[in-house]
Amino acid sequence: MKQQQVSSWCEKEASFISHDGMNLFYRAWQPSNINDGDVTPRAIIFLHRGHEHSGRIRRLLSELCRPEDYAFAYDARGHGHSPGERGDATSFTCLVADLDAFVHYICRQYDFAIGDVLVVANSIGAVVAATWLHDYAPRVRGVIMAAAAFNIKLYIPLAKPALRLLRCFKKDIFVDSYIRPSMLTHSREQVHSYEADPLITKSISAKILLELADTAQRILYNAAAIDTPVLMLVADKDYVVSESPQFHFFKQLSSPLKRYVKLPKYRHAVFYEKDISSAVSESRRFIEGCFKAPLLSPESYMTADKKSASAVLYQALQQNEKKHLLGQRWFALLRYLLVRFGPLSQGMQIGLTHGFDSGESLDYVYRNQANGRFGIGKLIDRLYLDAVGWHGIRVRKHQLQQLLAEQLILRDKPLRILDIAAGSGRYLLETIKRYQHKPISVTLCDASPFNLQRAKALAEQLGLNANISYLQRDAFDPASYQGEESQYDIVIVSGLYELFSDNDMVLRSLRGVCASLKPDGVLLYTAQPWHPQLNTIAHTLTNHLGKAWRMRPRPQAEMDALVNLAGCRKVATLIGLDGIFTVSTAHKLAPDVTD
Known part of the structure; x- marks a missing residue:
């Protein structure tokens, strides 16, 4: 020096x-x-x-x-x-x-x-x-x-x-x-x-x-x-x-x-x-x-779902605003092509049947293997899987697995891991496979029995030795976390909060999540600060409820503030493709510690 x-x-x-x-x-x-x-x-x-x-x-x-x-x-x-x-x-x-x-x-x-x-x-x-x-x-x-x-x-x-x-x-x-x-x-x-x-x-x-x-x-x-x-x-x-x-x-x-x-x-x-x-x-x-000047308090972000630039854009999507006649006709054409030719693509067919935001769709995107009917369907499916959003989802999976692996390497004692909205649990189960020598217990939760069955089948296919529990639970219901206080070393929330605009709803879930962590526990969570195809998705694709898939991208500062209010503090973030998705690590705060 x-x-x-x-x-x-x-x-x-x-x-x-x-x-x-x-x-x-x-x-x-x-x-x-x-x-x-x-x-x-x-x-x-x-x-x-x-x-x-x-x-x-x-x-x-x-x-x-x-x-x-x-x-x-x-x-x-x-x-x-x-x-x-x-x-x-x-x-x-x-x-x-x-x-x-x-x-x-x-x-x-x-x-x-x-x-x-x-x-x-x-x-x-x-x-x-x-x-x-x-x-x-x-x-x-x-x-x-x-x-x-x-x-x-x-x-x-x-x-x-x-x-x-x-x-x-x-x-x-x-x-x-x-x-x-x-x-x-x-x-x-x-x-x-x-x-x-x-x-x-x-x-x-x-x-x-x-x-x-x-x-x-x-x-x-x-x-x-x-x-x-x-x-x-x-x-x-x-x-x-x-x-x-x-x-x-x-x-x-x-x-x-x-x-x-x-x-x-x-x-x-x-x-x-x-x-x-x-x-x-x-x-x-x-x-x-x-x-x-004081730093913005975490509490100041609680109303961002109603009073912010992202809230204004989301309200426009909710009101189904299309500013130009040309735009209306373009989205109508896309919807027609999706219904007419989408079933040729296996990925699109899954989205049309179960919702493009569903666990089934996500798992198919993770596998990234194009399939379809009559040859042309496979080509359409490849184009579908290569969309920037789906590419970003796969990058997010890799980054989540990277952060999870880092935690597994750091910790030698028996570990308990909770995933509150696991879907098929592919990102978690594939990571656990690489650490079979460690004493790990996993609890996979999801609101869909179908997703839990798929997770169980995947665990059997991977030949996992870990102790795995499968529970049907609503990640937004406080009752889902009762009796689980301070039980888990790691809690994962992936791809869930991006689908819901309501901050009160997300915070209730996060408080249950943070309460479930041990004093030295770690939260792994994802966010979607923006998306380049927001309007196209809102006006052409449907969600798991059969409704238009309208999303409010939640800025990273807002997501981090909700995590802080729930009792954890972010320590690191990985940025995905084009900044569309992020994966972050947060540590549980000691009692009475404020940001």
């Missing part, structure tokens, strides 16, 4: 292990004079621009931090001193997971609560931060987004479609930056500094560039799910990114504290301009406001 003095801070260089085991380089600036308790320390985490590295953050400390504040910045993979091919990463979501891993590492290593953290991010880093807020719903104090790169100006016509086409033939394409340093700032000093910096990465992977664009569209579409305080600093003379997506993002935010500041004569490198006084003063005022 390297250490040096930086004004009021002592700089340290080290590394942390990210979510996938990769060691990423970071810098920590610790106050030279540790306060005696009169001032509460704060953690300011900086995300550098694309092409840059954490060393360029150093000059911002005295501008944005108090002498008592701790500051941190890491080199994104493929940048600076961090490993990886320059300008590349496994995926854009991998970059977001790196941020989540870094924040949790800092909180553990330096003994900060996540509510002591504020993030400052520039350009691509700002989109990473926005995605993190949406997908992981961290309870941080706030985020400053400078020149957020929701839409990069590529200038070359049809540049993105051309890159997508080229990647069909060659995956590892890199795009050299067309931006000259003088287009980033009016400061000659910063231009020379940028040109002379050997750690600046001049190119970016086309894969990351395209995934950035796709993710930005997703976050812009569902920005209302974000309620963290946000300050947006927008450069008036930005040659790199467009302003309109930044303003759209800001308008959609549900944050009780948010500000949009357009900075006259600023270029893209907002904090590296010739005169940064306006950006600094706005940032300082925002930071102070964030730390003075």
Whole structure:
């Protein structure tokens, strides 16, 4: 570890292990004079621009931090001193997971609560931060987004479609930056500094560039799910990114504290301009406001099923709103084709018979083996199974099994596991199969006797040694949990609460779930923060009750708040395909512990 003095801070260089085991380089600036308790320390985490590295953050400390504040910045993979091919990463979501891993590492290593953290991010880093807020719903104090790169100006016509086409033939394409340093700032000093910096990465992977664009569209579409305080600093003379997506993002935010500041004569490198006084003063005022304002309480989310952006969209679906005649005819055509040709596909036939949200449908999607009649039916079935939602369901299964396996590895004593709405129980039973040597008892509950029979048949097919009980129970009935208090080490709730909008109903169930956990118990739960095919599903597919399958995506922050109110606290989240589904781990809170 390297250490040096930086004004009021002592700089340290080290590394942390990210979510996938990769060691990423970071810098920590610790106050030279540790306060005696009169001032509460704060953690300011900086995300550098694309092409840059954490060393360029150093000059911002005295501008944005108090002498008592701790500051941190890491080199994104493929940048600076961090490993990886320059300008590349496994995926854009991998970059977001790196941020989540870094924040949790800092909180553990330096003994900060996540509510002591504020993030400052520039350009691509700002989109990473926005995605993190949406997908992981961290309870941080706030985020400053400078020149957020929701839409990069590529200038070359049809540049993105051309890159997508080229990647069909060659995956590892890199795009050299067309931006000259003088287009980033009016400061000659910063231009020379940028040109002379050997750690600046001049190119970016086309894969990351395209995934950035796709993710930005997703976050812009569902920005209302974000309620963290946000300050947006927008450069008036930005040659790199467009302003309109930044303003759209800001308008959609549900944050009780948010500000949009357009900075006259600023270029893209907002904090590296010739005169940064306006950006600094706005940032300082925002930071102070964030730390003075209380965090949103878990109780404030209880009415989100009635008063929120997602509630408004859900009410529109409930009222069967179709804004355009063309849309009405399109959905009518889809329904006709489903009824006429759907039975050729085995998956669609199951959905038409039992409901597309039923345990039978889910189990068929898990198996992912196309079947149908007359050849064409198998092709239709393959297209059906490859729908983005079903693909996401299978990713969710894999992630749930991953988190469950981690718990099974950690615990050596005899284990009791409860699944309150198991369906066929495939994700659980397949995981248990790999740990036959452990003493495990499993209780599978479901409201459907048919699902329980299928689970029993699957357990027999797998040849499980575990002690398995099959109980017909309603997951929303408090009586289902009576007599089960503090009996289970692990409780699983998968794919259930996503189907029900009512928060009171979900909380009643969660309270029974958390009461069933032992004092050191773990809850594994899923959520669906958004879905790209919400309208199509609502207007064409039916649920297990034979009614239109209308869903209200529940933002991750809302789902986590309900879990907290029930008596557990989230400790980790895995993000699924396109952020449609998430799987989280929560620990049971000690009595009288509040968030």
